[in-house]
Amino acid sequence: MLDPFEILKTLHALSAVDEYRAIEVELLAKIIGVTPREIDDALKVLRGMDYVILNGPKVYLTELGIMKISSLFC
Amino acid sequence: MVVLHVTNELEPLKRIGQLAKWVRENVDGGKVLLLGFEGRRNLDGIEVVGGGLSPRVAVSDVVEEAFMELFTTLAELPYKLDPRNVSLVEGHEWRGGLAAYIIAKRLRVPFRFSIYTREEERGGQGLVSEAIKSIESFLMSSADEVFERLKNSRFRRESSSGFQQYSNGGFSILHASWEYPPHMVGGLGRAVTSMTKRLTSYADVFVATIGLPGRVHDERAERLKVMRVDPFSLRSTGLVSWVYAFNALIVAKVLTEGVKPSIIHAHDWLTAPAAVALKHLLRAPLVVTIHATEYGRSRGNISTSMQQQIHYWEWRLTYEAWRVFVCSNSMRGEVEAAFKLPRDKVIVLPNGIDLEEFDAFKPEHGERDNYALPWEKIVFFTGRHVYDKGVDLLIECARILLQRRSDVKFVISGDGPMRMHLEWLARSYGLGDKVLFTGRLPDNVLYKVMKLADVIVIPSRYEPFGIVALEAMAAAKPVVATQIGGLAELVKEGETGVLVPPESPEALAVSIERLLDNPELAKDMGLKGRKRVEELYGWGKIVRYLFHIYGRVLEEYASSGWKTLFDSSISPPQLKH
Numbered sequence: 247m248l249d250p251f252e253i254l255k256t257l258h259a260l261s262a263v264d265e266y267r268a269i270e271v272e273l274l275a276k277i278i279g280v281t282p283r284e285i286d287d288a289l290k291v292l293r294g295m296d297y298v299i300l301n302g303p304k305v306y307l308t309e310l311g312i313m314k315i316s317s318l319f320c
Numbered sequence: 321m322v323v324l325h326v327t328n329e330l331e332p333l334k335r336i337g338q339l340a341k342w343v344r345e346n347v348d349g350g351k352v353l354l355l356g357f358e359g360r361r362n363l364d365g366i367e368v369v370g371g372g373l374s375p376r377v378a379v380s381d382v383v384e385e386a387f388m389e390l391f392t393t394l395a396e397l398p399y400k401l402d403p404r405n406v407s408l409v410e411g412h413e414w415r416g417g418l419a420a421y422i423i424a425k426r427l428r429v430p431f432r433f434s435i436y437t438r439e440e441e442r443g444g445q446g447l448v449s450e451a452i453k454s455i456e457s458f459l460m461s462s463a464d465e466v467f468e469r470l471k472n473s474r475f476r477r478e479s480s481s482g483f484q485q486y487s488n489g490g491f492s493i494l495h496a497s498w499e500y501p502p503h504m505v506g507g508l509g510r511a512v513t514s515m516t517k518r519l520t521s522y523a524d525v526f527v528a529t530i531g532l533p534g535r536v537h538d539e540r541a542e543r544l545k546v547m548r549v550d551p552f553s554l555r556s557t558g559l560v561s562w563v564y565a566f567n568a569l570i571v572a573k574v575l576t577e578g579v580k581p582s583i584i585h586a587h588d589w590l591t592a593p594a595a596v597a598l599k600h601l602l603r604a605p606l607v608v609t610i611h612a613t614e615y616g617r618s619r620g621n622i623s624t625s626m627q628q629q630i631h632y633w634e635w636r637l638t639y640e641a642w643r644v645f646v647c648s649n650s651m652r653g654e655v656e657a658a659f660k661l662p663r664d665k666v667i668v669l670p671n672g673i674d675l676e677e678f679d680a681f682k683p684e685h686g687e688r689d690n691y692a693l694p695w696e697k698i699v700f701f702t703g704r705h706v707y708d709k710g711v712d713l714l715i716e717c718a719r720i721l722l723q724r725r726s727d728v729k730f731v732i733s734g735d736g737p738m739r740m741h742l743e744w745l746a747r748s749y750g751l752g753d754k755v756l757f758t759g760r761l762p763d764n765v766l767y768k769v770m771k772l773a774d775v776i777v778i779p780s781r782y783e784p785f786g787i788v789a790l791e792a793m794a795a796a797k798p799v800v801a802t803q804i805g806g807l808a809e810l811v812k813e814g815e816t817g818v819l820v821p822p823e824s825p826e827a828l829a830v831s832i833e834r835l836l837d838n839p840e841l842a843k844d845m846g847l848k849g850r851k852r853v854e855e856l857y858g859w860g861k862i863v864r865y866l867f868h869i870y871g872r873v874l875e876e877y878a879s880s881g882w883k884t885l886f887d888s889s890i891s892p893p894q895l896k897h
Contacts, residue, residue: 251737259447259562261454261552264533277446295740309502309532310735313760316505317704317736318559 248280250288254297257307258315268304322405323350324427326420327412328389330354333361333368342436343412346469353401355419356389360400371419372396377632378625383451383557386415387564387593388629393419394571394597398884403427410434410467414452417459418568425575426601426886433463436470447557454555492524493870494581494598496570496591498563500529500546504763506704507787508611511647511671512587518863520544523870526579528570528594549573560626567594574598583607583870586641589614592633596640603887605877607870608641609669610634610651612784615658616805617708619782635659642873645669645866647785648806654784669866671785672859678794681767688772691756692729697836699728700773702766702788703780705736710779710802715742716825717779719749721833726754728836731773733758733766770795775835775842781822783807789817790857793849798842800831816849 256278262269275285289305292298297311307315329336331344334357343352347366357370371393379385410432411420417433424431439452460466466475495516499509512527519525520543531537531548539546549569556562571594584606586595592608599606614622614630622631638644638659644666646652652666692698699718703709711732718730732742732755739757746755761769770776776792778801785806792799793810799817801807811817818835820827835842 250740255558256447259556259558260450261555263552267533267552277450291740310760312532313503313505314735314737314739315559316499316503317706 248278248284248288250292250297252278253285253288253292254307254311254315257298257305258312262306263312264306265299265301265304268299268301268306270303271300271305272303274305321407323432324353324401324403324406324409324420324423325350325412325416326353326355326409326423327416328355328386329412330357330363330368333357333363339413339436342469346412346434351401351406353393353397353419353423355393355415369400372400375632375636377628379629380560380625381448381557383448383455383561384564384625384629386418387561387568389415390419390422390568391564391593391597394422395600397423398600398603398886400885402885408432411459412436414439414455414459417463418455421459421462422568422572422575422597425572430464431462432465432467433459434467434469435460436468447555451555451557451561454553458554490524491522491582492526492579493519493583493585494526494528494574494579494604495585495587496528496595496598497587498530498566498590499587500527502535503530503532507671507785508587510787511609511611514672514674514859515863515866516544517674518859519867521863522867523582526574526581528574528591530566547573547577547579558626560629563590564593567591567597570594571597571601575601580604583873585609586637587611589630589633589637592637596636599640600884601886603882603884605642605873606637606640607643607645607873608637609645609647610638610655611647612651612782613654613658616651616654616784617782620658631658638665641665642876643667643869645869647671648809650805650809651784667869669862669869670857671787671790672857672862673787673790673794673853674859675794675854678767678791681764681771683768683772687768691731691758691769691772696727696729697774698731698769698772699832699836700731700733700769700776701779702733702761702770703778705734705738705742707738708780708782709734709736710781710822711738711742712745713779713781713823713825713828714777715745715749715751715755717777717828717832718746718751718755720825720829722751722754724829724833728754728832730755731758731769732756733761733769735760767791767795770797773797774839775800775832777828777832778802778807779825779828780804780807786810790853792817793846793853796843796846796850798835798845799849800828800835812848812852816845816852 261267275282325347327343329340331340352368355371358373359370361368374388374392408430409420409424411417412434464477497512499505516525525544527546531550536548536550551566554565581604584604586608588611776797776799783805789799789810799811801811802822803819804822813819818831
């Protein structure tokens with residue numbers, strides 16, 4: 247299974263951090279290099295942990311998701 | 321009128337692609353700042369100044385490379401370029417544009433962005449391409465004039481620089497920190513928040529930091545101004561280039577706001593590029609607090625490009641700083657070894673705790689029931705769920721202890737990359753109902769849970785200071801901690817807690833059990849810990865000492881004779897006691 251953390255890092259790099267900057271799940275899959283199906287499963291896990299919000303065909307990081315990435319750094 | 325052209329290619333000096341030729345054709349007179357080039361040339365009357373060569377550090381992609389080049393240039397430029405008569409700064413393509421954008425802010429002149437071929441037209445894909453597109457878009461929306469050179473299309477914006485005047489009179493300190501409320505990740509944010517709040521008794525304090533989505537507005541309180549930038553204004557290629565983008569935005573923000581600090585105080589590598597650039601652009605002395613090092617986290621194994629860049633910026637920061645603060649004697653040894661620093665440059669300044677604020681949070685009736693059953697004793701952990709914090713060791717310890725008794729509940733607060741693995745580990749041991757993962761708790765809740773706990777455990781593998789130990793002692797709770805780093809200095813073995821060897825879940829279990837079985841001993845240790853915190857770790861005393869050091873740095877600065885080509889309008893600040 248795709249590492250959900252990779253998805254968080256990619257959303258972070260793409261500045262997908264609010265509904266205005268949300269990105270299409272399809273584009274996210276393309277950038278990561280996986281199929282939309284694979285990414286859907288991982289996004290469900292991440293949504294369950296409140297790290298991402300799915301808004302129609304788009305997705306973005308929650309504040310909790312941003313903090314999770316930040317926790318890598320200190 | 322002299323135009324300063326900024327580019328990373330110029331025929332015939334530095335040629336990568338078509339840009340070198342295009343720029344050469346479009347530069348007629350003026351000065352050229354050539355990024356990634358060393359030296360000075362005269363090309364048919366055009367003065368060419370090299371921005372300097374980036375350090376030999378591995379980078380992962382062209383965006384990281386461009387930012388390294390940018391920060392190298394910003395730190396060297398005040399000694400190379402005479403800015404007199406420059407009335408416009410023109411950046412060619414995104415790399416030149418980024419540098420020109422910031423230089424124009426420093427020189428307080430308009431910025432023109434010249435673009436030849438947009439990334440979108442090149443048809444690039446992937447994170448690098450997305451990052452370049454966003455930088456181009458940012459520069460187009462920030463420039464006073466956009467010039468699409470190949471299309472000969474110009475767009476001028478009504479000039480609204482919004483520059484504030486530099487304030488030269490009072491004593492002011494600029495803290496650069498990537499953590500500040502609401503972006504609080506670890507102990508660094510807590511330390512900077514308390515430190516800056518206390519410093520307002522002595523000086524005007526500016527904090528340059530991150531704004532989270534929807535919360536990027538500046539804040540002003542008496543003698544404290546929090547200046548936030550949106551680090552997501554630019555897309556990045558990964559964590560390192562994201563940090564670089566954030567730093568570039570900080571430099572631009574400080575220059576736009578006209579802040580001329582008496583001293584710049586940076587915290588960790590995450591604000592190093594901005595702090596070093598601002599030191600030279602504003603000719604202000606720099607001090608730094610190193611809260612943790614990559615060298616320490618990786619046990620001296622600096623190998624990946626990310627580690628190399630972090631290590632480089634940590635070294636550069638400590639090299640450039642007039643004083644290096646560390647939070648413990650253990651960290652003093654670590655930074656002296658990692659960066660070959662002279663001993664008298666390093667000062668141990670522990671983190672403190674704001675007891676008034678800490679004591680204000682009291683558990684409410686029945687609140688304990690949210691975490692454990694009445695007959696269960698609470699063993700509490702809080703921290704980031706990363707390898708260094710040893711949470712996996714705590715779960716192993718829980719497995720051992722719960723084989724012997726069932727009256728214990730392990731409450732684990734925090735979040736991090738290992739969280740899913742840790743939850744799986746606890747479930748796989750059959751500890752689902754005995755290990756509670758709360759996720760991140762806000763401080764007001766966290767402090768209450770600490771006061772409800774019976775024992776607080778810190779099983780870290782690497783811990784420069786250990787702010788949680790301080791908080792545990794403030795809560796009058798006994799601590800079981802590993803005998804490493806700052807923990808071995810904070811926790812008095814047998815008096816305020818128990819120190820155990822690292823990597824030993826069995827030792828953790830034995831020590832926790834001893835305290836659970838001896839409530840009088842646990843209570844006595846807790847009270848002694850509280851007394852120790854009151855005597856040694858109040859922020860008031862710590863900040864008084866910090867301010868004294870600032871004074872010494874300013875005295876040295878005043879007699880240093882340090883000059884740059886940029887600073888004729890800036891007079892040395894005076895210290896007001």
